[in-house]
Amino acid sequence: MAFQMDGWSKKKVNEQDSSDISVLAEELFLEALEQADATRRADYLERACGANPRLRNVVQTMLDDFAKASTFFSEASQHFTLPGNILQDDALEAGTQIGPYRIVKLIDEGGSSKVYEAEQSVPVQRRVALKILKAGMDTASVISRFEAERQTQALLEHPNISKVLDAGATDTGRPYFVMELINGTRITDYCQVNHLSLEDKIGLMCQVCSALQHAHNKGIIHRDIKPSNILVSVVDGVPLPKLIDFGIAKVTSPLAGEGRTVQGQPIGTPAYMSPEQIGGWNNDVDTRSDIYSTGIVLYELIAGHPPFDNEELVREGFEKMRQRIQCEVPPRPSLPMADRGESTGNELDWIVMKAIEKDRENRYSTAHAFAADLKSYIRNEPVSAHPPSRIYRFKKLLLRNRLASASIAFAAFALVSGFTASTLLYLRAHAAELEQTSLREAAEERAHITKAAILIMEEKIAEAEEEIRSMGGRLTQPSLEATTVFRTLAIWNANKGDWKTSADRWLAMAKVSRYDEQDTSDRATRDLLPIAPTLVMTNDFERYQQFQTFLIERLGQTDYPFAAEHLLKLCLLTPASPALLAKLQHAAGVAERAMPGDELTAPSDWMEAWRCVALALWHYRSGRYEMAIPWCNRSLLRRDWEEARTAQTLLIRAMALKAAGRTGEAVTDLERARYMVSEHLQQPLDKMKDGYFHDWLNASIYLNEAERMVLDAR
Numbered sequence: 001m002a003f004q005m006d007g008w009s010k011k012k013v014n015e016q017d018s019s020d021i022s023v024l025a026e027e028l029f030l031e032a033l034e035q036a037d038a039t040r041r042a043d044y045l046e047r048a049c050g051a052n053p054r055l056r057n058v059v060q061t062m063l064d065d066f067a068k069a070s071t072f073f074s075e076a077s078q079h080f081t082l083p084g085n086i087l088q089d090d091a092l093e094a095g096t097q098i099g100p101y102r103i104v105k106l107i108d109e110g111g112s113s114k115v116y117e118a119e120q121s122v123p124v125q126r127r128v129a130l131k132i133l134k135a136g137m138d139t140a141s142v143i144s145r146f147e148a149e150r151q152t153q154a155l156l157e158h159p160n161i162s163k164v165l166d167a168g169a170t171d172t173g174r175p176y177f178v179m180e181l182i183n184g185t186r187i188t189d190y191c192q193v194n195h196l197s198l199e200d201k202i203g204l205m206c207q208v209c210s211a212l213q214h215a216h217n218k219g220i221i222h223r224d225i226k227p228s229n230i231l232v233s234v235v236d237g238v239p240l241p242k243l244i245d246f247g248i249a250k251v252t253s254p255l256a257g258e259g260r261t262v263q264g265q266p267i268g269t270p271a272y273m274s275p276e277q278i279g280g281w282n283n284d285v286d287t288r289s290d291i292y293s294t295g296i297v298l299y300e301l302i303a304g305h306p307p308f309d310n311e312e313l314v315r316e317g318f319e320k321m322r323q324r325i326q327c328e329v330p331p332r333p334s335l336p337m338a339d340r341g342e343s344t345g346n347e348l349d350w351i352v353m354k355a356i357e358k359d360r361e362n363r364y365s366t367a368h369a370f371a372a373d374l375k376s377y378i379r380n381e382p383v384s385a386h387p388p389s390r391i392y393r394f395k396k397l398l399l400r401n402r403l404a405s406a407s408i409a410f411a412a413f414a415l416v417s418g419f420t421a422s423t424l425l426y427l428r429a430h431a432a433e434l435e436q437t438s439l440r441e442a443a444e445e446r447a448h449i450t451k452a453a454i455l456i457m458e459e460k461i462a463e464a465e466e467e468i469r470s471m472g473g474r475l476t477q478p479s480l481e482a483t484t485v486f487r488t489l490a491i492w493n494a495n496k497g498d499w500k501t502s503a504d505r506w507l508a509m510a511k512v513s514r515y516d517e518q519d520t521s522d523r524a525t526r527d528l529l530p531i532a533p534t535l536v537m538t539n540d541f542e543r544y545q546q547f548q549t550f551l552i553e554r555l556g557q558t559d560y561p562f563a564a565e566h567l568l569k570l571c572l573l574t575p576a577s578p579a580l581l582a583k584l585q586h587a588a589g590v591a592e593r594a595m596p597g598d599e600l601t602a603p604s605d606w607m608e609a610w611r612c613v614a615l616a617l618w619h620y621r622s623g624r625y626e627m628a629i630p631w632c633n634r635s636l637l638r639r640d641w642e643e644a645r646t647a648q649t650l651l652i653r654a655m656a657l658k659a660a661g662r663t664g665e666a667v668t669d670l671e672r673a674r675y676m677v678s679e680h681l682q683q684p685l686d687k688m689k690d691g692y693f694h695d696w697l698n699a700s701i702y703l704n705e706a707e708r709m710v711l712d713a714r
Contacts, residue, residue: 025058030112030142032063047318092116092132098170101130101178110247112137113146117181128165132176143175145247150177152246155218159559160211162244182242184231190239191301198348201301202374204232204241205294209371211243212294216287216367221250223285225293226272227300236589250285271310272296275326275358288360291370295355295363302333302352326358347377350385445471449482456485461492468505483513483527490530491693499538506531507543525555525566532570533697544574552583561594562607563587568614573701576621588618599630602637606645609638613649620656628656644695647676651702658710666710677703 028048035041041063049056091114096103101118107129108115118130133146154164154177166178185193187208191201208230215222222229222243229245248268268277274292277285300306307330313321332349351373357363364370373383448471455464468489486509493502513527528551535544548571555567564587571584591611596604603609612635619628632653635645654669677699 025055025062028055028059029062029066030137032059033066033112034110098130098132098176099166099168101128103130112142118178120178127181129162129179129181130176131179132170133174135172135174146175149247149249150175152220152249153177153179155220156215156246158211158214159557160207160241160243161214162242182231182233182244184233184242186227187230187232187241187297188227188300190232194239198302199378200239202298202348202378204239205298205301206371206374207241208243208294208297209367209374211241212290212367213371215243215246215249216290220246221285221287222246222290222293223248223250223277224268224272225290225297226269227297230297268293269310270313270321270325271306271308273325274360276360278322278325286360287367288363288365291363291367292356292360294367294370295352299330299333299352299356302348303335307331307356329358330356347383347385351377351383354385446479449479449485452485452489453481456488461488465489465492465501479512483509486512487527490534494534494693499534500540503531503534503538503540503543506534507547525563525570528570529566529692530694530697532573533694533701536573536701537697541574548580552580555587556583557586559590561591561611564590564594565607565611565614568618569698572617572621573698574705581622584618588615591615591618599634601634603635606638606640606642609635609640609642610645613645613652616649616652616656620652620659625656625659629653629660632656642695643676643680644692644699647673647699648695648702650676651699651706654706655702655709658706663710670706670710673699673706674703 028045031048032041032044035044045056045059049059091106092098092103094103094105098118100122101120104117104119104127106114107117113131113133115129115131118128120126120128133142150164150167153162154167157163162182163180164177165180167176169175184190187204190196191204196204212222212225224245224247225243229243230241231244232239232241234240270278272293274285274289277289296306308324308328313324316324333352334346334349351370354362354373355364355370364373369384373385376383448467452464452467455461455467464485468485486505490502490505490509493499493505509527510531531547532544535541535547551567551570555563558564558567567587568584568591571580576584592615595608595611595615603612612631616628616631616635619625619631632649635649650669650673654666654673657663657666657669677696680696681700
């Protein structure tokens, strides 16, 4: 919803000169078209144009011309047939084909675009949402806004954000883009209809915060967080909230281009707008405005209603609306719950009230910090939010009694100024000393890393290792140079057979190769694959369990098949407990759903072949031996150069066959794999062929397990 205010906005409208009036008139014309009826449109123009009759006349003329043109073309189309479907109805009827998409029905309509449910036929069959610019709306500003929305959503890849799948233009030049179809319910309605518990509501909001953090990391501020833009659908029996509609998002990243917002026009839904957003300073709105709106949604989920009623705010007029949103502190959300005979902890009130603080400096700085407090509340752990302190209340008291406070403050200052000055000097000197120590340690770390990198470049690996040992073998700051150094030394130590030091270097590398905490794609696992087998090779099972926990927290809910496959292989290198298997259930489902055909369908590429190995391992560790064997067979249908995959597959199948009572076949697979593994393990790790070295390490671990199981039990 776009909302044009009076007040300060009128001031900006009145200040428009002749060079700007056409641009502003076009913006106001488009916003006016979105009003539901003529009465609301007139009220809107009264608020928007203020005391500028010239601007009002220009916009009204555009609206009158639009209505006349619509009537003319509607009547003319009954008598004339022109080439190229010039007078075709703007609405797309069911069955209309746009590229590979067949229109099914209209879902939603705005001032300049429409959203349809469509059916895609190639290269895959699925239902999608197709957003297309209305006919006649191909002005420069509208197209710019439409392209900005399309580019904004294309930047976002998160399981809780609607995905852009395709984009293009019709034969008549109308741009469109295609999104995933979300058959969901607004979050407030879903929670009410399904009688969700307080803990489940908070769980949904934590997912929304994760999506919001991802958008903020990409330099995108949503600016219209509200229940209708958070849709909840059920996937595999689990509710999944999706953040939608980035039509009025503000883009701060240069990679995403720029959307258009007329200076001084507050946009959004008043009941969910932050105090700084209601003031009309759009260029001053930052990510904390989204934190405020998200806090209002959480308030509504807890209390049953938002702090301010939207229709009531609109009826009151802009000035009173702005004053209430910027100054009026709403009651704690737990109060309505208490009236209903329910209860919640004080900490949850603190969290919500911190998120909707009037002063954004006192809000959560990031969506991640907001979600962290919510998770701490669910786990009965301390939260960072807290009620107003005595000092805070005292400051408010002073502001209410300024004259008396000034006299008291002057007298107090005269008494304690000397002590305060000396204390401040001491504290500043101490802080400066601590800062210098921290900077010196950071500089020393960087110096060690740089020197080690130079030694590695000169092929003096042993000296580089000694250089790293002198700094303790670790680094606290992210660094591409440090990542390369630790990776090189990890492989070098493994080649020497010093697996413990190799494990230390791999883990150090994982700390300095920082990545986006919200990224759950295969990029998040790229440098992690050697760590698990190295820890197992050193019998360091304590750190291996810690590594498993880290992986599941980081990637347990990934929707990327490649990352899910990596997660299964990294966590199931040794026998797994039922609790661990339960945490990997989602990843196994993602990997299995990504496999086309049936068990007789050969993998189309090496990635699908490896996915078969991961699924075979998953079923074997879960005790489903008869299901593991077909996945092994399917992996072996792919014949290529990757002997490491073949060896792993044979060993997993040997253990599954033995567990299923087919000992003879198990021995055959074991002997065949043992020859392949022993041949490759004689080579230096960095020279291994037919697979990455960590794949051969995994194979050697499976070989030891299979020999104990198959041969010792005979």
